[in-house]
Amino acid sequence: NAGVTQTPKFQVLKTGQSMTLQCAQDMNHNSMYWYRQDPGMGLRLIYYSASEGTTDKGEVPNGYNVSRLNKREFSLRLESAAPSQTSVYFCASISRGGSTDTQYFGPGTRLTVL
Amino acid sequence: GNSVTQMEGPVTLSEEAFLTINCTYTATGYPSLFWYVQYPGEGLQLLLKATKADDKGSNKGFEATYRKETTSFHLEKGSVQVSDSAVYFCALSDGSGNQFYFGTGTSLTVIP
Numbered sequence: 001n002a003g004v005t006q007t008p009k010f011q012v013l014k015t016g017q018s019m020t021l022q023c024a025q026d027m028n029h030n031s032m033y034w035y036r037q038d039p040g041m042g043l044r045l046i047y048y049s050a051s052e053g054t055t056d057k058g059e060v061p062n063g064y065n066v067s068r069l070n071k072r073e074f075s076l077r078l079e080s081a082a083p084s085q086t087s088v089y090f091c092a093s094i095s096r097g098g099s100t101d102t103q104y105f106g107p108g109t110r111l112t113v114l
Numbered sequence: 115g116n117s118v119t120q121m122e123g124p125v126t127l128s129e130e131a132f133l134t135i136n137c138t139y140t141a142t143g144y145p146s147l148f149w150y151v152q153y154p155g156e157g158l159q160l161l162l163k164a165t166k167a168d169d170k171g172s173n174k175g176f177e178a179t180y181r182k183e184t185t186s187f188h189l190e191k192g193s194v195q196v197s198d199s200a201v202y203f204c205a206l207s208d209g210s211g212n213q214f215y216f217g218t219g220t221s222l223t224v225i226p
Contacts (some may be wrong), residue, residue: 103214
C-alpha cells in the first residue's frame with residue numbers, strides 16, 4: 001500500500017514550456033485534490049475531483065488544467081508555464097468515513113519555472 | 115467565507131518545554147477541524163482532528179479542543195521533543211467535505 005504517489009519529485013521548466021504532474025492513490029478514495037504550497041501562504045487548492053469523471057475549480061485554478069483519468073489517477077497540467085507557478089505541488093486524496101474526512105498527501109513535486 | 119488564521123512563526127523551544135500554537139477559524143456551517151504536520155521534504159500528515167464543538171483531538175502527546183464559542187482550535191503539547199521540529203498547519207473542512215482550508219503554517223524548532 002503506497003498511499004499517494006507523485007511524479008516527478010523535482011522539475012525545472014523554462015517559461016512557456018508545458019508539463020504534466022502525475023498523481024496516483026491506491027486507497028480506493030473517490031476524492032482527489034491538487035494544492036500548491038508557497039512560502040507564507042500555506043496550501044491553496046488548485047482543483048479537486050469529488051469523484052471519477054468530475055472536476056471542480058479551487059481557489060487558484062488559472063493556468064492549470066486537470067484530468068481525472070480513472071479512480072486512481074489525477075493529473076495536473078501546466079500548458080504554458082510561468083515563473084509565478086514556481087511552487088511545491090501536493091496531491092491528496094480523501095478517506096470518507098463516519099462523521100469526518102481525512103486527507104492523505106503525496107510527497108510533493110518541487111517545480112521551478114525560469 | 116471559510117478561512118483559518120494561525121500563529122505566526124517561527125517558534126523555537128527548548129526540549130521539554132510546553133507548546134501552544136494558536137489557531138482560529140471563520141466558517142459557515144459546521145466545519146471539521148484538523149492539525150497537520152509537515153516534516154522537511156515531505157507531504158503533510160494528519161496529526162489530529164475534531165468534528166464537533168467540545169471534541170478534543172489527540173495524538174502523540176498533542177491535543178487540541180474544538181471551541182465553537184471562541185472559534186479556536188489551539189494545538190498544545192506538554193513536553194516537546196527535538197523530533198517534534200516541523201511545520202504545523204491548522205485546517206478546516208467545510209460542511210460539504212469537498213474543500214479544505216489551510217492556515218499559513220507555523221514552523222517549530224525544538225533545541226536540545
